[in-house]
Amino acid sequence: MPDLSVDLCGLKMANPTILASGILGISRASLALAVRGGAGAVTTKSISVEPRKGHPAPIIITYSGGMLNSVGYSNPGIDNVADEFADVRDVGAPVIGSLTGRDEEDYAILAEKAGRLGFDALEIVLSCPHTPGYGTMAGLSTPEITERITRRVKAATSRPVFVKLSPNVMALTELAKAAEAGGANAITAVNTAGPGMIIDIKSRRPILGGRIGGLSGDALRPIAVRCVFEIYEAVKIPIIGTGGVSTGEHAAEMLLAGATAVGIGTAVHDRGADVFRKVAEELSALMEAEGLRSIHEMRGGAHEA
Amino acid sequence: MPDLSVDLCGLKMANPTILASGILGISRASLALAVRGGAGAVTTKSISVEPRKGHPAPIIITYSGGMLNSVGYSNPGIDNVADEFADVRDVGAPVIGSLTGRDEEDYAILAEKAGRLGFDALEIVLSCPHTPGYGTMAGLSTPEITERITRRVKAATSRPVFVKLSPNVMALTELAKAAEAGGANAITAVNTAGPGMIIDIKSRRPILGGRIGGLSGDALRPIAVRCVFEIYEAVKIPIIGTGGVSTGEHAAEMLLAGATAVGIGTAVHDRGADVFRKVAEELSALMEAEGLRSIHEMRGGAHEA
Amino acid sequence: MKHELPVTARIARVILEAEGIRSVILPVRTEVRPGQFAMLWLPGVDAKPVGISYHTPETVGFTVSAVGPWSERICALREGDLLGFLGPYGNGFTLRGRRIIVIGGGYGAASLLLLAEEALRSGLEITMVIGARTERRLLYRRRAADLGLPAVFATDDGSFGVAGRTSDVLERILVEQSVDTVYACGPEMMEKKVAEICAAAGVASQISLERHMKCGFGVCGACCVDRSGARVCVEGPVFSGEEALRIEEFGCYHRDGSAAKHFF
Amino acid sequence: MKHELPVTARIARVILEAEGIRSVILPVRTEVRPGQFAMLWLPGVDAKPVGISYHTPETVGFTVSAVGPWSERICALREGDLLGFLGPYGNGFTLRGRRIIVIGGGYGAASLLLLAEEALRSGLEITMVIGARTERRLLYRRRAADLGLPAVFATDDGSFGVAGRTSDVLERILVEQSVDTVYACGPEMMEKKVAEICAAAGVASQISLERHMKCGFGVCGACCVDRSGARVCVEGPVFSGEEALRIEEFGCYHRDGSAAKHFF
């Protein structure tokens, strides 16, 4: 049996799959569901300073090319999650707390408060493509701001910090370098693409309650793989390759592009909450077929001359 | 029978479908193939100043979410196409000459020379995402440059000028306004997204000869619809909605988002070179079911309060 | 990938079921198992989970109680208006045994009607217990009669049928008859009562739970219950009485749209 | 959407067919019609159209003549090396009639071998004519013998078999025998000759064309012929002799990778 275990900045994972932020992850129990489904680590839904209601439904739609979501960062706010995630250490796998803010100040507050909860690492999201006031729509995707926020967050917590980037920026590798310069321990690449819109032709209305939504799943995968490939050549810190992974082959592609671990979100829809176990088993089978013994033999493999 | 005819900046089209640039379109005969397949108008493969060989193959791959291409603007150069497109007026539908340059100078030369050929309109491509030296990779996607190039091209030709934009820019509506300010007669939205990469896990190589390629088809459609929707609210000139259209329903979605005509490329793969006729027939059928008599009753329908 | 977009259609019929409760029938073909729900979409406004209460090969229908801004707009729709839905979603009920009791409180009766129809078609012995605060809010009196469905009605204020709670009616029936399975859908405290009564009496029960739902198909996590994390929209909405009683928050608290807890 | 990515596998066998011409066999299951081609992919280098010349339920094989940088690298591959392909693509040949002639020039014989095998299995009367510049470049002498395929060999320099062109051989056969269909694949001037000979003799022919191909599946337009615009990769590569003779550029010119014309 090939060895699938990963040490991601000190997080000991039984396999490289990570529940991506915003899929399940709103409560301790929903994280536990993904762990029971085989996830090597899990990420919470992004937490903001104030409670947020999010957009009207549909908040998620699926179509032939993938998934669109405009959840709108609904969450009870950092002060109300203390309870929820107090005993998070016993879910059975490392837990990454995802944080989303409007500016540097928000992130400092979030990091400080979240650092007191049971999270094994913090992920800061500078990349939501469809929520006004957040991520790319708040101009958080410049190298300067990325470095500044990363630095503030690092100063406010002793936990490893992952910076989550958007695929929708031209200066992707600049942002990754800025995060690294700011002290980030890893890069999560990527958040959703687009945004996109689907219109119901009978009612002539955009279907998503928030009208536009981030694109994930199949549509996103080649973009995410390209981003991971580019970031791998730009920085030394590990990458959590995220976007459209739903099989062991897709996971292998991410690892070969340069990822150390693999985020999975949308595939929960197609393959169930145990998609993590399925992906890990498929990955193990194809490593065995190729005669590979450890997943370290795959990382960055597509870069060799 | 609903009336599908469109007058696009003076181009008289029997239906709103247009063969998108880079699909077939390398010769007069390949344009004629699309016209026989029902296209309301056709666009040539983009023409550059110098001959270009393009990338090694595979230049086009299809996967579950859509298509990736890294054709790399292979074409014999503007001076060698005169012959090819000399008698282009008799293909049976309006012909749009697509031009791609590295800078303002290139575009001025191209417009001047192409203006002497039989094209009914010229499309300038400021948006290729994957060819170094061209489009977004050459920094052609700023409002200033967009306006400047458009103005130069307008000055060099008496033909209607369409400006083709990339979905991969944050400042999309700014670019559309800049094109309008520069005198563009229409906006073509959009070029491919990404770029993306797919890695073959056995050989560990990116599959595309050019390693990265632009994303089209299903994956692109919601992004393209969103772009058309936004541009429609930003400018008054007509929009050629392009990206992932392969059925009459998709065409209706584009029209409701605000398009006047609908570009079709990738769908030639799935539905054949007569996809244009199929889409027009499906569109006609669904207009009939909704009691619509002219496609003008659809344009921008998703914007009504 | 597996995918679906909402189906939108013009309402074929609106039925005034009771005070503030209406049904809308859409001319859409779809497969439904009793107990499933859909995300009913009012284009441009919002989509919410609603049980499927009517079903023929050519139509599907929903019964909505006006309790807030969205449901009031649904109840104001007229024939010919556009309405969409995503689904059907969820596991639905499973018919088990020969003698069954079906208990619905408030609009909860909606999810049970298709089950009752199926039970009748399968020749089961069925008793339907429908409860409401008061007579004007009682659902499906006509429909039960038309179906020839043996029904007991209960109102809190005694304005029609038995005075009192449906759970009291259940307790009485279980004393008098031997019953194989009890099906319940209604206010959560009533459901908990039913599950406990059945557990005590050694009778199997199936309970349809409600939790705040945003996607309806297992992705957003809004409907995950403590502590198992089971998604009410996928693993439910129907749980066996024992499963339901093992859900820590059952009859205790639920979460709202921002995942904040509210206690019953 | 309909889609496919290349299949990559380790070469199971390399066969030295003639001077500068090798076959590679891949252990991949795929369905093939005789006359189809694939985009043979040397990972990290390039992909080019190549006819399918070997096929069993478990394998598929290609015969490549080293004529340039890419084909030289293919011919230098060894067992165990990785090679990929996309396809099979194209329409392929159609067997028609009882007596057929199959004419291959150079590596063109490759595309015809599977057709010959199928014809033998179907009990047709078949004569295979294989031509080359000189003996050392002649393909499939062994394979034709192993198959028990009646074959006539022709070399330009007379170093083996008949001295002269395959089209001359064809003309002679058509005088002696009555033939239903002639199949040809080889240098375009030879193909044109064959089509003309058959047209003059009133015999049906099927001609496999080559044009510069970049995608292989009908999107890029590289292989569209004047003036119909027919895509050799989709509507072809096999055309009836009449269709081929209606193609304006047949035997006259073809386009390169940047769509510039080259005359034969």
Ligand SMILES: Cc1cc2nc3c(=O)[nH]c(=O)nc-3n(C[C@H](O)[C@H](O)[C@H](O)COP(=O)(O)OP(=O)(O)OC[C@H]3O[C@@H](n4cnc5c(N)ncnc54)[C@H](O)[C@@H]3O)c2cc1C
């Ligand atoms: C599986 C399931 C089946 C249901 N079946 C029916 C039915 O057949 N008929 C019917 O009338 N109602 C049904 N409901 C409840 C229905 O979804 C709510 O009544 C409706 O969403 C209220 O929306 P509103 O804007 O009118 O009221 P609001 O003022 O927004 O809310 C009123 C109450 O409805 C509940 N609610 C609001 N939004 C949601 C949501 N997204 N998901 C779940 N509950 C919510 C909350 O408890 C809230 O306190 C069902 C709910 C679930 C989960």
Ligand SMILES: Cc1cc2nc3c(=O)[nH]c(=O)nc-3n(C[C@H](O)[C@H](O)[C@H](O)COP(=O)(O)OP(=O)(O)OC[C@H]3O[C@@H](n4cnc5c(N)ncnc54)[C@H](O)[C@@H]3O)c2cc1C
């Ligand atoms: C349908 C079809 C079937 C073919 N079957 C075979 C076969 O079974 N065996 C075989 O050896 N060859 C076959 N060929 C030809 C083969 O594709 C070329 O020989 C090969 O591409 C040469 O590449 P190169 O880099 O080695 O040579 P280059 O130096 O690049 O080119 C040599 C010649 O090959 C041709 N060529 C180059 N690239 C292409 C291309 N992308 N598409 C078509 N022709 C090209 C040109 O005529 C060129 O002059 C086939 C071609 C087609 C279109």
Ligand SMILES: Cc1cc2nc3c(=O)[nH]c(=O)nc-3n(C[C@H](O)[C@H](O)[C@H](O)COP(=O)(O)O)c2cc1C
């Ligand atoms: C329904 C949904 C909600 C999401 N919410 C968040 C979020 O709150 N924070 C975040 O950083 N990313 C969020 N994402 C992005 C995912 O974490 C992930 O980066 C993206 O979906 C690509 O991965 P996938 O294709 O495997 O889903 C969300 C994605 C989906 C589909």
Ligand SMILES: Cc1cc2nc3c(=O)[nH]c(=O)nc-3n(C[C@H](O)[C@H](O)[C@H](O)COP(=O)(O)O)c2cc1C
């Ligand atoms: C194979 C291929 C080649 C393309 N080449 C060009 C090109 O030369 N010039 C250009 O402006 N757009 C080019 N495009 C982009 C298309 O014109 C179109 O904008 C895009 O593919 C989205 O439409 P679709 O999803 O219908 O294909 C190309 C697209 C494909 C798939």
Ligand code: FES
């Ligand atoms: S409603 Fe989204 S997971 Fe159940």
Ligand code: FES
């Ligand atoms: S090779 Fe691309 S269309 Fe034929």
